[in-house]
Amino acid sequence: xxxxxxxxxxxxxxxxxxxxxxxxxxxxxxxxxxxxxxxxxxxxxxxxxxxxxxxxxxxxxxxxxxxxxxxxxxxxxxxxxxxxxxxxxxxxxxxxxxxxxxxxxxxxxxxxxxxxxxxxxxxxxxxxxxxxxxxxxxxxxxxxxxxxxxxxxxxxxxxxxxxxxxxxxxx
Amino acid sequence: xxxxxxxxxxxxxxxxxxxxxxxxxxxxxxxxxxxxxxxxxxxxxxxxxxxxxxxxxxxxxxxxxxxxxxxxxxxxxxxxxxxxxxxxxxxxxxxxxxxxxxxxxxxxxxxxxxxxxxxxxxxxxxxxxxxxxxxxxxxxxxxxxxxxxxxxxxxxxxxxxxxxxxxxxxxxxxxxxxxxxxxxxxxxxxxxxxxxxxxxxxxxxxxxxxxxxxxxxxxxxxxxxxxxxxxxxxxxxxxxxxxxxxxxxxxxxxxxxxxxxxxxxxxxxxxxxxxxxxxxxxxxxxxxxxxxxxxxxxxxxxxxxxxxxxxxxxxxxxxxxxxxxxxxxxxxxxxxxxxxxxxxxxxxxxxxxxxxxxxxxxxxxxxxxxxxxxxxxxxxxxxxxxxxxxxxxxxxxxxxxxxxxxxxxxxxxxxxxxxxxxxxxxxxxxxxxxxxxxxxxxxxxxxxxxxxxxxxxxxxxxxxxxxxxxxxxxx
Ligand SMILES: Cc1cc2nc3c(=O)[nH]c(=O)nc-3n(C[C@H](O)[C@H](O)[C@H](O)COP(=O)(O)O)c2cc1C
Ligand code: SF4
Ligand code: FES
Numbered sequence: 241x242x243x244x245x246x247x248x249x250x251x252x253x254x255x256x257x258x259x260x261x262x263x264x265x266x267x268x269x270x271x272x273x274x275x276x277x278x279x280x281x282x283x284x285x286x287x288x289x290x291x292x293x294x295x296x297x298x299x300x301x302x303x304x305x306x307x308x309x310x311x312x313x314x315x316x317x318x319x320x321x322x323x324x325x326x327x328x329x330x331x332x333x334x335x336x337x338x339x340x341x342x343x344x345x346x347x348x349x350x351x352x353x354x355x356x357x358x359x360x361x362x363x364x365x366x367x368x369x370x371x372x373x374x375x376x377x378x379x380x381x382x383x384x385x386x387x388x389x390x391x392x393x394x395x396x397x398x399x400x401x402x403x404x405x406x407x408x409x410x411x
Numbered sequence: 412x413x414x415x416x417x418x419x420x421x422x423x424x425x426x427x428x429x430x431x432x433x434x435x436x437x438x439x440x441x442x443x444x445x446x447x448x449x450x451x452x453x454x455x456x457x458x459x460x461x462x463x464x465x466x467x468x469x470x471x472x473x474x475x476x477x478x479x480x481x482x483x484x485x486x487x488x489x490x491x492x493x494x495x496x497x498x499x500x501x502x503x504x505x506x507x508x509x510x511x512x513x514x515x516x517x518x519x520x521x522x523x524x525x526x527x528x529x530x531x532x533x534x535x536x537x538x539x540x541x542x543x544x545x546x547x548x549x550x551x552x553x554x555x556x557x558x559x560x561x562x563x564x565x566x567x568x569x570x571x572x573x574x575x576x577x578x579x580x581x582x583x584x585x586x587x588x589x590x591x592x593x594x595x596x597x598x599x600x601x602x603x604x605x606x607x608x609x610x611x612x613x614x615x616x617x618x619x620x621x622x623x624x625x626x627x628x629x630x631x632x633x634x635x636x637x638x639x640x641x642x643x644x645x646x647x648x649x650x651x652x653x654x655x656x657x658x659x660x661x662x663x664x665x666x667x668x669x670x671x672x673x674x675x676x677x678x679x680x681x682x683x684x685x686x687x688x689x690x691x692x693x694x695x696x697x698x699x700x701x702x703x704x705x706x707x708x709x710x711x712x713x714x715x716x717x718x719x720x721x722x723x724x725x726x727x728x729x730x731x732x733x734x735x736x737x738x739x740x741x742x743x744x745x746x747x748x749x750x751x752x753x754x755x756x757x758x759x760x761x762x763x764x765x766x767x768x769x770x771x772x773x774x775x776x777x778x779x780x781x782x783x784x785x786x787x788x789x790x791x792x793x794x795x796x797x798x799x800x801x802x803x804x805x806x807x808x809x810x811x812x813x814x815x816x817x818x819x820x821x822x823x824x825x826x827x828x829x830x831x832x833x834x835x836x837x838x839x840x841x842x843x844x845x846x847x848x849x850x851x852x853x854x855x856x857x858x859x860x861x862x863x864x865x866x867x868x869x870x871x872x873x874x875x876x877x878x879x880x881x882x883x884x885x886x
Binding site: 273274275276278279280281282283285286307316317320321322323324338339340341343344345376377378379380381382383384385389392393394 | 493502503504505506507508510511542543544545546547577579581582583584585586587598599600601602603604619660661662663664668669670700704734736738742746747750751754757758
């Protein structure tokens with residue numbers, strides 16, 4: 241919960257966002273797959289995440305309008321889950337698995353190395369908004385520990401050298 | 412009972428998993444794909460399928476090991492409500508990564524199993540709930556579903572019969588509790604993933620308050636083989652009361668971590684020593700969690716066990732999700748426990764006081780021992796809290812947190828006492844990052860050959876209790 245938008249910011253009138261026609265088409269298809277509109281909430285948040293580059297108050301407002309449920313409810317659901325991109329997140333979200341199997345194979349060193357390299361603590365974003373560092377729970381890839389997910393991609397069997405290569409080669 | 416012979420065992424679920432293109436429909440059809448579902452739909456009645464699955468003694472692979480056929484028989488007959496089938500592909504139990512192999516390498520086997528389960532239970536609408544992190548798996552499933560619709564394996568009049576099925580792949584968004592079946596259903600309805608009180612069980616009142624069958628990916632993947640080869644064949648693999656092929660995931664301090672398909676009933680020592688290549692760096696084993704992080708831990712002298720539902724239950728632990736986490740002699744058990752308690756506290760949904768507060772207290776107290784501020788009374792306090800958590804909550808996440816805590820404190824108590832006595836002076840060491848080759852998914856047969864050089868014969872060594880702790884798993 242490191243970068244939940246502050247209460248002050250939430251009070252500002254959010255700029256109005258609208259889904260693109262392509263997104264609307266996808267959402268219309270989703271409605272045909274579930275007996276209630278609300279059931280489409282998680283997938284619609286995924287669409288919003290892509291459309292708006294991350295989720296914040298304005299995106300929440302837009303999703304709520306679309307699904308005809310209250311923004312407060314959407315916010316409550318959104319914050320229950322940890323894997324959505326927030327509008328305050330950096331371009332690359334570095335999610336280092338910190339659960340037992342990864343810890344047994346040295347994930348602390350991965351976190352420490354990234355922390356030092358980027359100058360941020362877990363939960364923080366670099367000032368240039370390029371990287372967000374997160375410690376996350378088991379990524380379901382314990383056989384290739386230590387593991388990190390950068391945005392959609394898994395990086396497995398990490399070593400410090402490999403880590404440097406991966407980070408330095410990001411476009 | 413003699414241990415099933417894992418060496419001559421012919422793989423069933425992952426027999427094609429290491430071949431290129433195994434996820435495509437072309438490959439699948441070229442290897443007998445959809446024949447099990449065809450047979451089920453065209454040659455059997457739904458009740459016959461339920462009877463066959465009951466006779467096979469197939470038990471759920473998601474964690475609880477509940478008999479699959481029995482669960483299906485709870486779905487009310489002749490109810491006017493629609494019935495749903497939901498496949499649990501949330502796979503987030505620490506130490507578990509088997510469903511991922513099936514999802515990424517053999518998605519059509521999941522769809523085929525869904526056809527059989529849906530036909531048997533009268534479900535016409537189904538969902539696959541996959542954890543949000545598995546982006547590649549999600550894409551594979553979406554692609555496979557698309558192919559299946561195109562070739563008429565999904566949709567209307569499947570196999571020319573009066574049977575239809577709709578499948579939608581639904582992505583979660585990062586919450587362990589959405590693996591719990593009622594939490595999953597809440598999440599699928601577009602809510603926070605809050606578990607619900609049972610009864611009513613989902614089979615009676617589940618998704619959108621309609622009868623719903625929830626099964627794990629691996630359970631579903633077994634079905635086609637039971638239909639094609641019969642219940643008798645299935646029961647002949649491993650212990651009769653809980654038979655079948657099983658994917659076991661070995662992680663932690665072994666030479667060859669990975670997913671291994673074995674007959675249930677394999678000896679845990681064979682799994683660790685032989686298949687997983689023994690303990691790394693020539694060390695000895697100290698502790699093993701046999702069934703995902705929610706299972707009670709086994710100490711080094713307790714490992715001569717048959718890996719099956721009933722033997723592990725009798726040994727006071729469980730087969731759970733099949734996630735075997737191995738810890739070597741240098742592992743700091745206080746630190747390992749602290750890591751797990753942080754996990755459960757973070758993942759508790761917060762509805763029940765014993766769980767919300769209990770997991771928090773466990774983390775805090777283990778944390779203070781770890782940070783050198785522990786008191787001797789803390790150990791009994793921990794056990795007392797565990798006692799207050801088990802069996803007192805809406806779902807069993809509270810129990811899942813209490814089991815590892817209670818067992819680690821009881822079995823490694825001297826280590827905790829030593830750390831409390833030494834206080835801040837305790838010396839800690841952090842595990843270095845392991846080197847070694849890249850292994851993509853699972854140590855299926857291909858990977859088994861190409862792994863590290865060292866082999867450590869350790870069957871006897873595993874039985875020797877390892878010496879005192881070092882090593883920390885925290886910053
Ligand atoms: C906290 C918790 C987490 C769970 N996580 C999973 C999971 O990730 N995957 C899964 O298949 N079952 C999980 N389960 C078990 C499910 O509740 C359920 O028993 C299972 O999906 C039923 O399928 P099966 O009968 O085929 O095993 C979990 C249970 C609990 C209490
Ligand atoms: S036991 Fe824990 S996770 Fe389960 S419903 Fe209660 S508070 Fe939520
Ligand atoms: S513990 Fe890190 S992927 Fe499972």
